[in-house]
Amino acid sequence: MSFQAEEQEFDFSYTFEYSQDRQNEPGTDAYSYTPNVSLSLPLGMGSPCLATQYHTLQTSPVSSVSSCHQTGYSLQNDNHNASGYYLPHGLRSNGAPALESPRIEITAYSHYPEDEVEESSSEDPIIKRGVNSIVTLTLPNADGYRDPSCLSPASSISSRSCNSEASSYESSFYNYDNSPQNSPWQSPCVSPKGSSSLLSCPHASGPATSPHHSPSTSPQIGAVAEEGWPGQLRGSRPNSPCYSGGNGGGIGKRKHSFNGTPYHHTSCSPIHSPIPSPHGSPRVSITDDSWLTSTNQYTNSAIVAAINALTTDGIVDMGEGIPIKTRKTMLDHSSSMSLKVEPSGEGTDGELCHEDYPSRLALKKENYCGGFLDVPQHPYSWSKPKPYLSPSLPALDWQLPSCSGPYNLQIEVQPKSHHRAHYETEGSRGAVKALSGGHPVVQLYGYMESEPLTLQLFIGTADDRLLRPHAFYQVHRITGKTVSTASHEVLQSNTKILEIPLLPENNMRAIIDCAGILKLRNSDIELRKGETDIGRKNTRVRLVFRVHINQPNGRTVSLQATSNPIECCKSHLPLVEKQSLDSYPASGGKMMLLSGLNFLPDSKVVFVEKAQDGHHLWETEAKVDKNSIKSVSTTVVVEIPPYRNQRISSPVHVNFYVCNGKRKRSQYQRFTYLPPNGNHQALFTF
DNA sequence: CAGGAGAAGGTTGGACTGAAT
DNA sequence: CCATTCAGTCCAACCTTCTCC
Secondary structure: OOHHHHHHHOOOOOEEEEOOOOOOOOOOOOOOEEEOOOOOOOOOOOHHHHHHHHHHOEEEOOOOOOOOOOOOOOOOOOHHHHHHOOOOOOOOOOOOOOOOOEEEEEEOOOOOOOOHHHHHHHHHHHHHHOOOOOEEEEEEOHHHHHHHOOOOOHHHHHHHOOOOOOHHHHHHHHHHHHHHOOOOOOOOOOOOOOOOEEEEEEHHHHHOOOOOOOOOOOOHHHHHHHHHHHHHHHHEEEEOOOHHHEEEEEOOOOEEOOOOEEEEEOOOOOOOOOOOOOOOOOOOOOOOOOOOOOHHHHHHHHHEEEEEEEOOHHHHHHHHOOHHHHHHHHHHHHHOOOOOOOEOOEEEEEHEEEEEEEHHHHHHHHHHHHHOOOOOOOOOOOOOOOOOOHHOOOOOOOOOOOOOOOOOOEEEEOEOOOOOOOOOOOOOOOOOOOOOOOOEEEEOOOOOOEEEEEEEEEEEEOOOOOOOOOOOOOEEEEEOOOOOOOOEEEEEOOOEEEEEEHHHEEEEEEEEEEEEEOOOOOOHHHOOOOOOOOOOOEEEEEEEEEEEEEEEEEOEEEEEEOOEEEEOOOOOOEEEEEEOEEEEEOOOOEEEEEEEEEEEOOEEEEEEEOOOOOOOOEEEEEEHHHHHOOEEEEEEEEOOOOOOOOOOOEEEEEEEEEEEEEEEOOOEEEEEEEEEEHHHHHHHHH
């Protein structure tokens, strides 16, 4: 099949509806596709295995897939949809022709003040940007340069920061890969490894784009140095146990297949993963004041990449500073780790691919293991298929619906609200657990095909802004005897993604017992040029699950579900995990049991009601049963205070939090005051 | 081939230290 | 400048799994 031919079919258009209503609830989306939006896959890509590799974005106004997404958030600015996000093929939002070759657009955007951004966020940023003049540089290989992991630790900080495929808007418009000329398969800089979005990338690509790459010359550093993670280059840092890939990293340790039978070891499954978890999210962080400007950052950093591209030969660059022998070793590594599936024991690779994992893996494996061993001799002679076309998937910060048509992606069991993430310098701290003691469970409803799908998992933000990959946390693959769910890691937009099989025989249900959380050092991330998020006290994350479902018509529906927030620090902040009551009449007086962490005898529980503009309408301290707390407790009993207005006619949503001191507050918890019985009924009869 | 001892590695909780606030 | 908080590192105990005898 011809990728180019298929690319021609791309109708690269998206319809977005933007809601200013923030959402933090799982499964809700502030951004969502319009009901008829789907991500389409060109013909011949019906296999789910291909979905994650060769996705293209496509929106069809005639798509019959309707969204059943129930977010409860209003959709606004519909007037911008068509003009802003629904882009006819071949036409950019600003009216310019679609990019036909990799290029960088240098746009002199002014930075929006923070609040201006907030305001403008409801508007079509593309429109806004469209007024700016754009200078275009053609990139021989955009993809290769965009991959942050392809950049040297020494020089990549700024470069990496620009690699923001995850930046939604840019992703949609800098769709290099959708251009035949931009096909990574032809890309000079798409390293056999680097071209992959998979783990392997870092190895070959580290030196690839950086003339200043120094660590590459040190085979000892190996993958770590070549990862392009500044922090990993620090000689003082010990080899992190996490590099071993979890508790199953030990040689000869038993592995499990999807069905629980032992896997066979294959060359594709390294015993010791050279791929450290620590892939800082190279995405450009979209912050309060950078939601729009972040795209600018992307552009600017893309310029850097373009300059690199134009001033260096891709091939030479790829190996620059690395002895051939070293490069070969690296290639071997990457090829072996490119498919980070559970080892299958004595089976051949082929067996693994075809039997234990859907054909998608087979394809990947072929591509990786085969392609990575070869170093293209000429930038444009690289004709091997790119195994993973992440840019054609929806960017990771695009808000996708959890439900579309018959499909519904649901988190059946939510993760615990606290999970101590581990650092690179630490060993794994295990998989994220569920409150009940098990693990989170995700299920796809409405899928009746026999073809397995791939569930993607990455770590997203949990702040008040739009969901996006978390810059300071990455998902970390956990393996071992206690892990029943197989998984493997891939990189998309330099955000590590865990791919987990969704099997029809399991009712498209997956137990997420294979996902830990890795904390990247703040300094490493913050030093990136373009990174505007700060890591300090930015410790809440959400698990983001995605699934891409191929349709018979060649289109693909992408769904996303997000978990409840997870506090990842080990701080001593109080944490409310459960509350015995979610609602109670305004009269209050009822005792409510809170369970969680770090409740102290002098903890206070404060009920707060805020107006939509954020200012406090009401605040009162609830009576805490001091006897219910002995030293540091996991439970506390509080008396629900009466609401300020006893005559409410409709339910009133308020919040409460547990406070252990001036700056030691738990997250807000929701609570609803109900009107007296009669009124309540009346409310709904209206 | 089974069982025990030891090694290796993963998990977990917490202490320590320096930086930031 | 000091106190507090936080981030990051390190350590130790415990556990599981594997290897060797």
